[in-house]
Amino acid sequence: MKKILNKPENYVNEMLEGLYIAHPDLITYTNNDVRCLVTANKKEGKVGIATGGGSGHLPLFLGYVGKGMLDGCSVGDVFQSPSAEQMHAVTKYIDSGAGVLYIYGNYNGDIFNFDMAAEMADFEDGIRVESVVGADDVASAGPTDLGQKSTRRGVAGIVFVYKCAGAAADAMLSLDEVKRVAEKAAHNVRTMGVALTPCIVPRVGKPGFSLGEDEMEIGMGIHGETGIRRGKLESADQITVEMLDQIVSDLPFTTGDEVAVLVNGLGATPVDEQYIVVRKINEQLGKLGISVHRFYVGEYATSLEMAGLSISVMKLDAELKTYLDAPAQTPFFVQL
Amino acid sequence: MKKILNKPENYVNEMLEGLYIAHPDLITYTNNDVRCLVTANKKEGKVGIATGGGSGHLPLFLGYVGKGMLDGCSVGDVFQSPSAEQMHAVTKYIDSGAGVLYIYGNYNGDIFNFDMAAEMADFEDGIRVESVVGADDVASAGPTDLGQKSTRRGVAGIVFVYKCAGAAADAMLSLDEVKRVAEKAAHNVRTMGVALTPCIVPRVGKPGFSLGEDEMEIGMGIHGETGIRRGKLESADQITVEMLDQIVSDLPFTTGDEVAVLVNGLGATPVDEQYIVVRKINEQLGKLGISVHRFYVGEYATSLEMAGLSISVMKLDAELKTYLDAPAQTPFFVQL
Amino acid sequence: MIVQDFLASASALMTENRDRLIDMDSVVGDGDLGLTMSDGFKAAYESIKESDEQDVGKLFYTAGKAMSVAVPSTMGTLMASGLMQVGKTFKGRTEVQTTEYAALFQAYFDGVSARGKAKVGEKTFLDGLFPAISAMQEAIEAGMSAAQVAQAASDAAQKGFEATQGMIAVHGRAATRGEASRQLLDPGAAVAALLMKAFAQSVS
Amino acid sequence: MIVQDFLASASALMTENRDRLIDMDSVVGDGDLGLTMSDGFKAAYESIKESDEQDVGKLFYTAGKAMSVAVPSTMGTLMASGLMQVGKTFKGRTEVQTTEYAALFQAYFDGVSARGKAKVGEKTFLDGLFPAISAMQEAIEAGMSAAQVAQAASDAAQKGFEATQGMIAVHGRAATRGEASRQLLDPGAAVAALLMKAFAQSVS
């Protein structure tokens, strides 16, 4: 296991200590627990937005707490949910009377704990909490009927949900309105990924699965969940076309649509490769008459040192565009 | 070779195409050559700052062209210098009468080509060009006597030089003044790195060297140049202390100094590990009575998908602090 | 029944079966179940083992909260929800009669199903617990002893667990396998069988 | 001498010795030298092979510029600088006499040393070229034929190359080896020997 760390069981807490040292102007923690990360710039009267989830996905989840995006994040062990109690502590800190919105990925452990935390906040503190779940991974399950709970996993597309909801909250919209914006963003985003190598959870010490030297897995989840198909590694253009086809036909995205695109590295893939993919995405969407309002390229939701990348596409309307374009400043995301 | 690319020989150009698609508001190119990258927001009367070097180090070198930092970058093949002609084209584009400063890393190929480009610019266009060379890698050679040319390699510390010089130019200082600021920054920065895995140049298709499953190399260069020592992988704290000791004793940094610290991932190392290192750096510098004005953490100068990281420390005075803190906006670096 | 005895047994059994649960969960899931259940029931037990609290409800609630802090995983949080619901239902009570055993585990069931929103037959923990509650009810109605009631429940839970082979998973990681999940035994239901075995041990 | 013939020979020889140069450069450097020299001299030659330019200086300058665009590596840029300096020195000339051969390569030497700031004895390209120029000078003074002058230079360059074993590298990647670089032959000096061999072929 080639990692620069001390004891594996201290991996998350030592990472957090470094984080607070590096970004004291933006983040701090509450409840005497470094895993209850909150904004250092609480804005009175604003709807608070909290997220949470396992570690190992930086910048996800905590990296988006700051100005104009999220207000708090409870931090779990690597690939493990944080506890309801931690979520509850974050909720209490970030509420300033306008209520709190939870935005998190569609994983059992996270759902159960966020639900429990919401009950605690309601029951013990009378804080109104609403939730929006990110479930953007086209590869993980079929589409869901209206009103039905999605069985799709949440992956990098949640960053768009954070951004739009964060800007709406920053504009001092009500909890209902911020939730509406978050839901709209979540409904309009689709993601698909490809993995080239596994990653190693520090406490486990060995890869969770293996992939042949010339293999890739299309649709693999960010914890190594089985994808759509495993096959010989193909060219960047072929991979891009396959992933984009699935994304486009799912919403579906159609001629005349305006979209935002996020090309996300899973950890070990150089950003050069991501730009090679950007080039092809632009060409393909251009052919379909879909125009790209904004590209985001880099690492937004990783799986430790996994090699591979994901593509997320969000359909925009005037409202989402306004919120997407609004400024934000967090330790990992700065937009003017 | 597990890379998402098309033909290896198109790696750099396709990456650049993607880059121009994603960041049209910040960058463009001149001379009908995608490898002659220039700012999309040329500021009249300002000293132009150009850099250049081989690809495979993103965000280095081109990633720092934008507002408040660099104005142009000539882009070479992976780990290869761009040509003097390309540098000359960039120079012509970014000059607006106030002259041009070259800031680049201390590599033979780059030096020779930048010198040739400076002669062309002087001879053919009457543009005054000055040069400052980044040579911050403590591991690559001993210190240099005053007035002597350093034989040290240039690595991640150049980002500090870019930042300070870029802000000075943005403040409309003269070429001599901008050069003075760049030289001061370059003299005050020291870097040391550690590598855990090799990387693969796309056109070569296989690693340039190998490192045992439990080995690391302290002081390895960003193209895989031999470092100070190879040994068993140690803990994050041990590695940090060893690297920091060499850095601190080199300048030397002493009690009462105020510094900026850059913890830089080489490509495949999760940023979590970098924050674990931040934690120890802060503790160690604290013991020495050295205070950290600002931490930068993330990928600033990579070696494709190499695993490992580097630490750069720059000693600050009031002037450097002002320029370091000034806002900047490039495709890879945004500071408010 | 004594809450401490029940949770001591549960903690011991989960630790004994740790590797078996890891292996079962590794087939479809992430293999954490053995760790979370042994750590979780240990935390639950330790939170009350030296308590002189007499309120059965408060003991269960405290244990549930300790579990939820210690292992906030899928099953960890479900088990915490079950324990806490028992806590709420039995709050203020200092004793539990044999005739109430079914009600006690019904509360546990309700806590888990309120949190997880699964139904019986969907290849989860509930498919181990549900038949145990029915068996308890019958045994109580037949006027059996505490030990007999608990043993009937334990046997039924084990059968329920075995019957998960044949069901299609619709929750958690196993769900992504669809039809292919049918041939597998559900690890969460194995936990239910262990839990009822622990209960039987503690009242015998 | 005919510029085209010289560069045609150089291009052919660099291509022939491509793998040898790669191997030599791989020992201390990055192994690119075989590629850059074969690509570079090919580009230099091709830039003028169909030219009807009569000005020897302009031909050299054009070839040097082509080299610098094609292979902007250490040696690529040094070779470009050498060719371009010959171009500047011989600008306006349509012929080069045997008696001027030493001056021509002195210009090449000056171009390389102005760019690279190395001195003779520092284990570089210059240590192959420098003895060749001296040998040329002597042969010219001894009144030898063009072919003889060129052959003397070629032999001397080869000896100079061989003598780099024993020198300590102070430039480029090899320099980081310090004392350990002494036992190695310098690949850049091997290029100098090939270049003089090409010259000898082209005037014979």
Ligand SMILES: Nc1ncnc2c1ncn2[C@@H]1O[C@H](COP(=O)(O)OP(=O)(O)O)[C@@H](O)[C@H]1O
């Ligand atoms: N909604 C649910 N209700 C009840 N039990 C569930 C539910 N979802 C999953 N389970 C149970 O949880 C078990 C897996 O638990 P665990 O290993 O903690 O989950 P994971 O590690 O996949 O998050 C399954 O075998 C199943 O019995």
Ligand SMILES: Nc1ncnc2c1ncn2[C@@H]1O[C@H](COP(=O)(O)OP(=O)(O)O)[C@@H](O)[C@H]1O
């Ligand atoms: N300053 C210099 N002047 C002359 N020749 C030099 C100089 N530095 C290096 N060389 C020559 O360049 C050769 C290596 O060239 P090349 O492979 O292109 O360099 P690299 O790939 O290391 O940048 C060396 O063998 C040496 O002869």
Ligand SMILES: [Mg+2]
């Ligand atoms: Mg990374």
Ligand SMILES: [Mg+2]
């Ligand atoms: Mg990377």
Ligand SMILES: [Mg+2]
């Ligand atoms: Mg599991």
Ligand SMILES: [Mg+2]
């Ligand atoms: Mg070389």
